[in-house]
Amino acid sequence: MNFWRVYRIAFQTIVTKEILRFMRIWVQTILPPAITTTLYFVIFGKLIGERIGEMEGYSYIDFIVPGLILMAVIQNSYANVVSSFFSTKLQHYIEELLIAPVPNWVILSGYVVGGVTRGTLVGVVVTIISLFFTDLQINSYSITLLVFVLTSILFALAGFINAVYAQSFDDISIVPTFVLTPLTYLGGVFYSISLLPSFWQDVSLINPVLYMVNAFRFGILGVSDIDLVVALGIILIFIVLLTLFSLSLLSRGVGIKN
Amino acid sequence: MAPLSHPTLVLVTALSIDNLRKTYRNGFEALKGINLTVEAGDFYALLGPNGAGKSTVISVIASLITKSAGRVSIYGHDLDSERETAKRLIGLVPQEFNFNMWEPVEEILINQAGYYGIPRTLAYQRAETYLKQLDLWDKRQSQARWLSGGMKRRLMIARALVHQPQLLILDEPTAGVDIEIRRSMWTFLREINRQGTTIILTTHYLEEAESLCRNIAIIDHGQIIEQTSMAKLLSQLNTEIFVLNLDQPLEVVPDVPGYTVSLQDGRTLEVEVLREQSMNDLFSQLSQQGISVVSMRNKQNRLEQLFIDLVDRSSGSVSS
Structure with missing residues (x-):
């Protein structure tokens, strides 16, 4: 028995299932972020943005584009895993996976890649929409892509942990509403932290989303409030910690077994 | 397949x-x-x-x-x-x-x-x-x-x-x-x-x-x-209860020596048969009394009787 072949097929099965799931309901998964982001571009970029003027040497709409793309990626990577894995638990078809010879790391990576795929798809859609409002120039394709993928992985993992602990549909909406959205909005999507008083600049530094938004903005515009190496280091540390924690939850069967 | x-x-x-x-x-x-x-x-x-x-x-x-x-x-x-x-x-x-x-x-x-x-x-x-x-x-x-x-x-x-x-x-x-x-x-x-x-x-x-x-x-x-x-x-089943459907209705419970018999309705008899007893003997006695049996079935599933006995015994030992 070639276990690696078994793992590969199991992984592909989970990923395919996840992609089919969110594509089947594209009106709920792909369309809303496209509409929301268009409204952001129209209202904050065009109507209000033109009165704000430049930020960090860029027009306001150009400045907020990276943050808006990343915000869509964060929300959708998270939402995909939290809703899918919670449904799997709720309807007990998690048992299909638990009885099969699928190691925990394959289950986790399958769900994370499913989340990253939806995040990527939505990110691409939002990027295409942004081209109608700005002349998007990419400073560094490699950094842009790296931050895009790492951020998506991080929030897919966070969504997984939320789903493991969730007992009801309320539990999967509380974190996005009361934690994720404030962190994203206060994470430098719409402003540079250099505009804040020094105390609030220091407070902003404890927000992990700030590092991702700024690293992504550096990839696209070449400007950032945060040192790129520090930002990438923090993202990687979070990914490692959340991965280990997720695997530990699966191995102990928290929220799944017993 | x-x-x-x-x-x-x-x-x-x-x-x-x-x-x-x-x-x-x-x-x-x-x-x-x-x-x-x-x-x-x-x-x-x-x-x-x-x-x-x-x-x-x-x-x-x-x-x-x-x-x-x-x-x-x-x-x-x-x-x-x-x-x-x-x-x-x-x-x-x-x-x-x-x-x-x-x-x-x-x-x-x-x-x-x-x-x-x-x-x-x-x-x-x-x-x-x-x-x-x-x-x-x-x-x-x-x-x-x-x-x-x-x-x-x-x-x-x-x-x-x-x-x-x-x-x-x-x-x-x-x-x-x-x-x-x-x-x-x-x-x-x-x-x-x-x-x-x-x-x-x-x-x-x-x-x-x-x-x-x-x-x-x-x-x-x-x-x-x-x-x-x-x-x-x-x-292990010591006793089985059979339900016999009769050809003609009966007024009184027939006397069948060795067997416990009860009349459920005119055409239905219930007979308790011990493991060592013979069904042939039962039918022969009924036949001698002019009672004709049309069909027969176990009153209770055989395993069901044993199951209930075993679980009752187990519950008794747990509670004591």
Whole structure:
């Protein structure tokens, strides 16, 4: 028995299932972020943005584009895993996976890649929409892509942990509403932290989303409030910690077994 | 049906459970040291009243519950040290529906095959084989939520077989299924057992267990209280009550020496027959009195009588 072949097929099965799931309901998964982001571009970029003027040497709409793309990626990577894995638990078809010879790391990576795929798809859609409002120039394709993928992985993992602990549909909406959205909005999507008083600049530094938004903005515009190496280091540390924690939850069967 | 390949059927233990214990965090002791052996090729009944621990045993075997202590091995593969190999050998039909109701029937099978590392082309072939055998082929594109209760049960059987397990565990597979479908499921299960698949069955329909299974274990309060062959267990039955339907109505209870007889209505007699007594003698005595019997049946399923006795005895010993 070639276990690696078994793992590969199991992984592909989970990923395919996840992609089919969110594509089947594209009106709920792909369309809303496209509409929301268009409204952001129209209202904050065009109507209000033109009165704000430049930020960090860029027009306001150009400045907020990276943050808006990343915000869509964060929300959708998270939402995909939290809703899918919670449904799997709720309807007990998690048992299909638990009885099969699928190691925990394959289950986790399958769900994370499913989340990253939806995040990527939505990110691409939002990027295409942004081209109608700005002349998007990419400073560094490699950094842009790296931050895009790492951020998506991080929030897919966070969504997984939320789903493991969730007992009801309320539990999967509380974190996005009361934690994720404030962190994203206060994470430098719409402003540079250099505009804040020094105390609030220091407070902003404890927000992990700030590092991702700024690293992504550096990839696209070449400007950032945060040192790129520090930002990438923090993202990687979070990914490692959340991965280990997720695997530990699966191995102990928290929220799944017993 | 695709031929199953089971090269290790002879004199092999399919399932070995040694001192299995499960205590939940709230202190409830669901399993109190279960020991169980099921030989390869057997059709084995695991019976017990509600809450006795049957589903807990099954959930531990299927890795759905973490055991507190003990050892479980499947065809010699330890569930702790050779988990993935052991898991490949098990197929589970759980008590509750546990598939994605929004997924098409065929996709449920293809995905399950994928979790076992079966390539998609082969998975499609297997899905076709089992869906046809279980009369679900016409429904392959339907979402599972549109299936009837009986179809959903059959879908779970097809899903459990798609990786061709050597040990199939059925947790009340015919619950809520009409008698016609139940009989057809019995025929199907007998056939896959005949082809070499070891089957463990839990059911509340005791005539189902008596009809299908060769060996039996009865579990109560988290302990095995009986483990024997079906034939041996049934031979323990000392008394059977037969219901006789008569040709002509009777006014009074007939006197049949050696037998306890009661008249239920004019045309129905109930006769208690001891194990050592002869049915020929009973019929001969009735015939001499001009009583003609049209048909006869057991008042109660034979296994049911024994089951109730054993569980009552077990409950008595627990409470004392």
